[in-house]
Amino acid sequence: MSMLRLCNRIRNNVPLTLTSSRLIHSLQFATVKAEEISASQPAEVLNLVQGNWMKSGNWNTIPDPLNGEPFIKVSEVDENGIKPFVESLSKCPKHGLHNPFKSPERYLLYGDVSARAGHMFSQPEVSDFFAKLIQRVSPKSYQQALGEVYVTGKFLENFSGDQVRFLARSFGVPGNHLGQQSHGFRWPYGPVALITPFNFPLEIPLLQLMGALYMGNKPVLKVDSKVSIVMEQMLRLLHACGMPVEDVDFINSDGMIMNKLLLEANPRMTLFTGSSRIADKLAYDLNGRVKLEDAGFDWKILGPDVDEVDYVSWVCDQDAYACSGQKCSAQSLLFIHENWKNSSLMSHLNHLASRRCLDNLTIGPVLTVTTEAMLEHKNNLLKIPGSKLLWGGEELENHSIPKVYGAIKATAVFVPLDQILKAEHYELVTKEIFGPFQIITEYTDSQIPMVLNALEKMHAHLTAAVVSNDPLFIQDILGKTVNGTTYVGLRARTTGAPQNHWFGPAGDPRGAGIGTPEAIKLVWSCHREVIYDVGPVLHSWKIPPST
Numbered sequence: 001m002s003m004l005r006l007c008n009r010i011r012n013n014v015p016l017t018l019t020s021s022r023l024i025h026s027l028q029f030a031t032v033k034a035e036e037i038s039a040s041q042p043a044e045v046l047n048l049v050q051g052n053w054m055k056s057g058n059w060n061t062i063p064d065p066l067n068g069e070p071f072i073k074v075s076e077v078d079e080n081g082i083k084p085f086v087e088s089l090s091k092c093p094k095h096g097l098h099n100p101f102k103s104p105e106r107y108l109l110y111g112d113v114s115a116r117a118g119h120m121f122s123q124p125e126v127s128d129f130f131a132k133l134i135q136r137v138s139p140k141s142y143q144q145a146l147g148e149v150y151v152t153g154k155f156l157e158n159f160s161g162d163q164v165r166f167l168a169r170s171f172g173v174p175g176n177h178l179g180q181q182s183h184g185f186r187w188p189y190g191p192v193a194l195i196t197p198f199n200f201p202l203e204i205p206l207l208q209l210m211g212a213l214y215m216g217n218k219p220v221l222k223v224d225s226k227v228s229i230v231m232e233q234m235l236r237l238l239h240a241c242g243m244p245v246e247d248v249d250f251i252n253s254d255g256m257i258m259n260k261l262l263l264e265a266n267p268r269m270t271l272f273t274g275s276s277r278i279a280d281k282l283a284y285d286l287n288g289r290v291k292l293e294d295a296g297f298d299w300k301i302l303g304p305d306v307d308e309v310d311y312v313s314w315v316c317d318q319d320a321y322a323c324s325g326q327k328c329s330a331q332s333l334l335f336i337h338e339n340w341k342n343s344s345l346m347s348h349l350n351h352l353a354s355r356r357c358l359d360n361l362t363i364g365p366v367l368t369v370t371t372e373a374m375l376e377h378k379n380n381l382l383k384i385p386g387s388k389l390l391w392g393g394e395e396l397e398n399h400s401i402p403k404v405y406g407a408i409k410a411t412a413v414f415v416p417l418d419q420i421l422k423a424e425h426y427e428l429v430t431k432e433i434f435g436p437f438q439i440i441t442e443y444t445d446s447q448i449p450m451v452l453n454a455l456e457k458m459h460a461h462l463t464a465a466v467v468s469n470d471p472l473f474i475q476d477i478l479g480k481t482v483n484g485t486t487y488v489g490l491r492a493r494t495t496g497a498p499q500n501h502w503f504g505p506a507g508d509p510r511g512a513g514i515g516t517p518e519a520i521k522l523v524w525s526c527h528r529e530v531i532y533d534v535g536p537v538l539h540s541w542k543i544p545p546s547t
Contacts, residue, residue, distance in 0.1 A: 065365040085265065114159045179536060184529055269524075386415070386416040417451070464494060
């Protein structure tokens with residue numbers, strides 16, 4: 001199916017009657033139209049530094065993830081081009097662009113910018129523009145893409161008005177004598193960096209970027225070049241909403257060049273969202289001055305109380321396979337209590353997986369794992385005694401997805417619990433496959449300690465779900481696990497990451513959160529204590545003996 005035809009089919013499912021001329025008129029910030037990006041009309045992505053949009057001499061051509069045709073040209077900075085970015089960060093002092101004692105009017109400025117941007121996102125033509133642009137570079141269903149846009153818009157609304165300055169709220173404690181008080185303040189780091197991945201090309205970078213700006217920092221932002229066009233357009237929208245053009249630098253480059261920039265510019269803090277391997281390298285290179293939201297091999301436990309099988313099945317399918325499994329919160333390992341065996345759960349899961357198709361992008365290109373690698377992983381798992389393929393395990397049919405990406409059907413492999421725990425199998429079973437791939441196992445009441453042992457051995461603790469309304473069962477699992485974002489109850493899921501609650505890992509002092517006031521303050525500010533001691537000194541005071 002051609003991309004134009006696919007876009008038209010998606011558009012027909014959306015209650016919009018806007019004409020092309022209306023879209024152009026309404027989106028004065030935009031320099032592209034998602035439906036028109038193609039090999040014959042390739043889009044260009046520029047860099048932003050010191051308030052100026054600029055091209056470099058190097059162009060990275062991005063292949064269309066649906067047909068492999070070159071459709072976006074990204075102006076990437078090479079080693080000789082990082083100097084302006086280094087200089088830009090070096091101009092920002094450690095005390096930031098604003099703080100409680102300096103330029104406090106900028107807190108109000110960003111409350112206003114957020115309010116205007118949030119209003120823009122409430123307009124159907126703007127939300128449709130970003131949803132379709134997201135689909136174009138990180139193919140997912142229209143509903144999933146629009147959900148990302150919705151969360152972003154609500155986040156902006158949440159931090160409008162006075163909410164930005166409330167992030168910098170201080171506290172005071174009485175001192176030991178008259179005139180003495182201690183005050184705690186949230187303080188910016190000054191020059192900072194953000195590196196974000198491909199899978200949520202709007203929500204992750206925008207929420208973290210705004211948090212950095214709210215707290216008074218000067219950020220340089222790098223988004224995966226495959227999808228950086230989305231944030232390039234978002235920055236143009238923010239400029240139209242009143243954000244000073246000098247406040248954010250935006251760089252396109254490969255990983256090596258970005259690493260060199262970080263080493264030369266020496267930002268006071270770097271936020272990284274992505275793989276554990278790169279996260280650990282950055283932590284070492286930057287002497288620990290990092291906050292990380294790295295890989296997530298996320299688990300779900302279906303408890304002993306069987307109920308609402310249709311609903312639970314649907315949530316399990318969404319958690320494992322929405323966005324083709326390319327969520328750091330995707331359900332990777334599903335523990336099913338034996339009581340569910342007599343229900344229709346497994347047949348429902350099989351049916352729901354089989355109805356996903358490329359036509360509506362409920363299954364689609366996997367941008368970081370090839371088809372060959374995923375099928376090899378499946379074959380390796382099937383060598384484990386007692387394992388079996390439950391569904392999927394095949395390449396998608398009749399597709400034109402390029403070989404540099406992956407294209408497989410929604411897949412599940414059953415592995416017995418006792419085999420998972422064996423040393424020779426554990427790392428293989430818990431290897432994160434950033435695609436539509438999950439492991440399923442079963443357990444009994446007597447095997448709950450084995451389940452907890454399997455969870456204890458994991459190294460990534462992002463999301464989890466305990467699907468049960470049994471309070472004692474929930475209490476037992478929660479008390480012996482650590483995942484930073486854990487959903488419990490019959491409606492529990494592993495994915496979602498809305499703007500109304502903390503989303504981030506636990507168990508790691510480097511862990512970053514996103515979306516809430518607590519997350520913003522943790523990631524983008526540090527504590528500064530100011531102790532006022534103004535007197536008076538008693539008239540009767542005399543110099544005491546030395547101590």
